[in-house]
Amino acid sequence: MKLLISSCLLGEDVRYDGGNSSIAMGASFTFSQKELFMDILCDNEIYSFCPEVSGGLTTPREPAELVSSNKPFKVLTKEQNDVTINFLLGAKNALDLCQNEDIKVALLKSKSPSCGNEKIYDGNFNGTLVEGKGLTARLLEENGVVVFNETQLKEFNKFIKTNS
Ligand code: SF4
Structure with missing residues (x-):
């Protein structure tokens, strides 16, 4: 099955801070989670994608948060630079x-203003999470792509098995 996966979860150094969020190498994942993830990678056709890089932003880049998570969307960096258009372009490119x-299913990085599918930071750059979706996760879901995050690997795998 074809799977869209956030590039940072695959170990690519595309995060805002120049690092990655590798599932395979990350200390916060158990061995069985890593094993499951590697099985998924081996058994499926993987499309690695980073919306923020695709939208024209550099790596590393200033951290950004969604200041308005409903239309009209607004994404600002910590220094208050408006990067909304880059985030929208990245979402459109993902779609x-x-x-x-x-591609009917995606595994996207949680809590990201682009990729988060359940919670995002509240726009005040103080670490507060609120219910909400990143712009790419939202656009994909609105168009029928099912989105999971890296804490939902079992559910992701179940979806793949059921729909392959
Ligand atoms: S935009 Fe998504 S894929 Fe790119 S670094 Fe952020 S969380 Fe990872």
Whole structure:
């Protein structure tokens, strides 16, 4: 099955701070989670994607948060630079990829203003999480792509098995 996966979860150094959020190498994942993730990678066709890089932002880059998570969306960096258009472009590019390649499911990084599918930071840069979705996760879900995050590997795997 074709799977869209956040590049940072695959170990690519595309995070705002120049690092990654590798599941395979991350200390916060158990061996069985890593094993499951590696099985998923080996058994499926993987499309690595980073919306923020695709949207034209550099790595490393200033941290950004969603200041308005409903239309009109607004994404500002910590220094108050407006990067909304980059985030929207990245989301659109992710959707184009899914539609062009018939990708129906994605594993995206939690809590990101682009990739988060359940919670995001509240726009005040003080570490407070609120219910909400990143712009890419939202656009994909609105268009029928099912989105999981890295804490939902079992559910992600179950979806793959059921729909392959
Ligand atoms: S935009 Fe998504 S894929 Fe890119 S670094 Fe942030 S969480 Fe990872």
